[in-house]
Amino acid sequence: MSDAYAPNRRESTDARRTAIAAAARALIVEKGVEGLRTRDIAERVGINVATLHYHVPSKEALIELVADSLRQDFMNQHVTRPRAHLSARRRMDLEFVDFGEMAEERPEVMQVFSELMERARRDERIAEIMRPLIGKWRQIVKNLLTEGIGEGDYRADIDAEPCATMIIGALIGFCRNRHHDPDAYERLVAELRRAIRNPSLSIED
Amino acid sequence: MSDAYAPNRRESTDARRTAIAAAARALIVEKGVEGLRTRDIAERVGINVATLHYHVPSKEALIELVADSLRQDFMNQHVTRPRAHLSARRRMDLEFVDFGEMAEERPEVMQVFSELMERARRDERIAEIMRPLIGKWRQIVKNLLTEGIGEGDYRADIDAEPCATMIIGALIGFCRNRHHDPDAYERLVAELRRAIRNPSLSIED
DNA sequence: CAAGTCATCAATCAAATGATTGATTGAATG
DNA sequence: CATTCAATCAATCATTTGATTGATGACTTG
Numbered sequence: 361m362s363d364a365y366a367p368n369r370r371e372s373t374d375a376r377r378t379a380i381a382a383a384a385r386a387l388i389v390e391k392g393v394e395g396l397r398t399r400d401i402a403e404r405v406g407i408n409v410a411t412l413h414y415h416v417p418s419k420e421a422l423i424e425l426v427a428d429s430l431r432q433d434f435m436n437q438h439v440t441r442p443r444a445h446l447s448a449r450r451r452m453d454l455e456f457v458d459f460g461e462m463a464e465e466r467p468e469v470m471q472v473f474s475e476l477m478e479r480a481r482r483d484e485r486i487a488e489i490m491r492p493l494i495g496k497w498r499q500i501v502k503n504l505l506t507e508g509i510g511e512g513d514y515r516a517d518i519d520a521e522p523c524a525t526m527i528i529g530a531l532i533g534f535c536r537n538r539h540h541d542p543d544a545y546e547r548l549v550a551e552l553r554r555a556i557r558n559p560s561l562s563i564e565d
Numbered sequence: 566m567s568d569a570y571a572p573n574r575r576e577s578t579d580a581r582r583t584a585i586a587a588a589a590r591a592l593i594v595e596k597g598v599e600g601l602r603t604r605d606i607a608e609r610v611g612i613n614v615a616t617l618h619y620h621v622p623s624k625e626a627l628i629e630l631v632a633d634s635l636r637q638d639f640m641n642q643h644v645t646r647p648r649a650h651l652s653a654r655r656r657m658d659l660e661f662v663d664f665g666e667m668a669e670e671r672p673e674v675m676q677v678f679s680e681l682m683e684r685a686r687r688d689e690r691i692a693e694i695m696r697p698l699i700g701k702w703r704q705i706v707k708n709l710l711t712e713g714i715g716e717g718d719y720r721a722d723i724d725a726e727p728c729a730t731m732i733i734g735a736l737i738g739f740c741r742n743r744h745h746d747p748d749a750y751e752r753l754v755a756e757l758r759r760a761i762r763n764p765s766l767s768i769e770d
Numbered sequence: 771c772a773a774g775t776c777a778t779c780a781a782t783c784a785a786a787t788g789a790t791t792g793a794t795t796g797a798a799t800g
Numbered sequence: 801c802a803t804t805c806a807a808t809c810a811a812t813c814a815t816t817t818g819a820t821t822g823a824t825g826a827c828t829t830g
Binding site: 394471475515531534542556 | 596686727731742757
């Protein structure tokens, strides 16, 4: 994380805030936002509580920091692979793959996300940070649906708005469940594909 | 809630626990589980904190009480109308109507539900109470899907398990969003119907 | 009505917790 | 080397908060 010699001593505010955000996220996964304690975070980072408050003035700001670090994770997720040349259906499939990878490799991300979404309902400041996250995601799905309909891969009678709600709800709902058999996600995605698929097409998938 | 004269004086433990659960649920909607304070509940019920603890020994027990009151609400929801004689598709539609009514008339129920589901991830005791709720709901949807496929109303290639995840996820996801246009729910349900509909059928819906 | 139980409250406790203070240390600057 | 400033910590504060205690008041019952 920093220098190997001189561990945790005199880091820059930026590095500290990053470490603090990471520790906070880990603790949120363990205890939830309600169980998040500044002391615990400080201990995990290896600094004094006062130092924590030096870098992050209040708990409010701390939650915002976490929300923001989550936002960055989401942003990064969506700039990796160039895929503009693919059909909407292909790109949607990649969207499913992306989500599956995240759910598999970094389940904490979705847990913290879920936790913060719950909090956003009451905390306008958090809501403001979270809104663009889902908003953007939703927009991507909606656009892919609309394009996919135009390209004839998706049902012509799809209503993109609620269909996006359905898809995103299904994905988030999946993460909430204690996981079952290992191919549960594959089955869910397959079902989603069939749900939006244009039935007039021949069997290809 | 009780006698008009002699308000709030000397209720039975049963009546008190009901009132406490109601107050707690209202407060959870306002401040979340994390913001739930025994003092606030007592104040809202109109009793002393000590009296609250007399009826509900600990905060743990309090959360369990709330979870349990929620469970009862869900149970009641599912015994009202006799519908065994209807087709699976009709019964599924009624399920959508039921859910829509709840989301419309008693949005707090779903909010508290959502809140507790989040907590259930960390609190095994809560998880135990919540599990049968979703489990039962999921089972109902799964059965209706299977029957509906058999009756030819639903897509023959539906995989009931993930399809139930999709439907339930869509409904819960809907409740999480700040509500948009008034017919948003109708559109969502319509989309869900199309998603599971047997495409070989003529246009009727 | 006397006795006993149930319900209630004012007062208080002890622990947890977010935050502050004032002093200290280390690295850059000139 | 002296100065300055960012980073750090031990100690402490002020509240909040879940819970308890001991006394008092109301029903019920024999």
